[in-house]
Amino acid sequence: MPRLIDRDWVPPVARHQCGVFTRRQARTAGLIVDQVRHRVERGVWVPVAGAGLAASATPRSVAADAYAAWLTWPDAVVTLTTAARLHGMPVPDDGAVHVLVPAPRRARGRLRSHEHRWHPSEVTSFADVQVTRPDRTLLDCLAQLPPRDGDRLLAWAGPRRLVTADVLDAWRAGHPGHRGNVRLARAADRLRRGAYSPAEDLLHDLLRGAGITGWVADADLRPLTGVAAVADVWFAAARLVVEVDGRAAHGPDRFQQDRTRQNGLVGAGCTVLRYTWQDLTLRGAAVVGEIRRTLARLLPAGR
DSSP: OOSSOOTTOOOGGGGGTTTOBOHHHHHHTTOOHHHHHHHHHTTSEEEOSTTOEEETTSOOOHHHHHHHHHHHOTTOEEOHHHHHHHTTOOOOOOSOEEEEOSSOOOOBTTEEEEOOOOOGGGEEEETTEEEEOHHHHHHHHHHHSOHHHHHHHHHHHTTTTOOOHHHHHHHHHHSTTOTTHHHHHHHHHHHHHTOOSHHHHHHHHHHHHTTOOSOEEEEEOHHHHSSOOEEEEEETTTTEEEEEOOHHHHOGGGHHHHHHHHHHHHHTTOEEEEEOHHHHHHOHHHHHHHHHHHHHHHSOTTO
C-alpha cells in the first residue's frame, strides 16, 4: 500500500475488473477512508459509473462501464446500448450505462436502471457481469432506440440474418402494450419486404415507379452463384446485382469484405451496380436509366 499519493496505484483487484474498483475495495486493499477521499478529491481516481472508480489515466471503455454497473448492483443485467456495444453492434454511445433491475432504483451518476422483465435464458456473461444475450439486446434496441438509430441498426442486422420478422412478431404478441411495439412492427415490415434501410426502400420505390420488374429484394446468392452474398436487389434473368452502399448497412469493417464479395460475384458471371443515398435522392432518374440500359444489354432480345 502506498504511503503517499501514487497516481499509478489502484487496488490489485482492479486488474481483473478492467481497471474499475470501489471505495470499499480500496479500503480492503489497505487505505483508510481519508486516503480514499483525498484521491477522489484530487482527481487521481475518477468516477466511472455508480460506485465504480478508476485511475484518471484509465481509458474509458464499455467493458469498464459494465464492471462499474456490476460492482454497484451485482444483481443487475447490462442491457440496451451498453450491452449492444459489448456485443459489437453499431449503436450510439448516449453516455449512460444501462442495466435491467428487479426493483426500482434511482440513477447513480451515469448508471441508469430499467425495470423490464427478462428470463434467465436471455442473459449471458461477460466475465463476471451479466449481460442480455445478443438476440435480446438487438430486440430491445430496435424497440427503444430513436427511429434514425433504429434504422441504422436494422440496416446492419438485417443482411446478417440476426433477426427475422417472425421473431419480432412473436415478441410483440407476447408483450402486448409494450411501448416499443410500434417500432418493432415497423422493423418487421421492413424485414418482410427485404428493405432494411430507407435507402433500400427508396431504391425499391424507384424500380416500382419506373415499372421495372423481374427483381427480388434481399436475395441469397450462394445457391445461385456459389458466392456468400445477399443482394439488395437481384435480377435473376440478367444475373444483375444492384447494391445500396452505406455505412449503416455495411460499416467500415465490411469495406474489404464487400469488395471481395463483389469480385467473387463478377467472377461468377454477375454484373454489379452500386448506388449511394446521394445517387438515389439527387439523381434517381439517372439511376433508373442506368439500370434499364444494363438490363437491355444483358438480356437477349425478347426475354
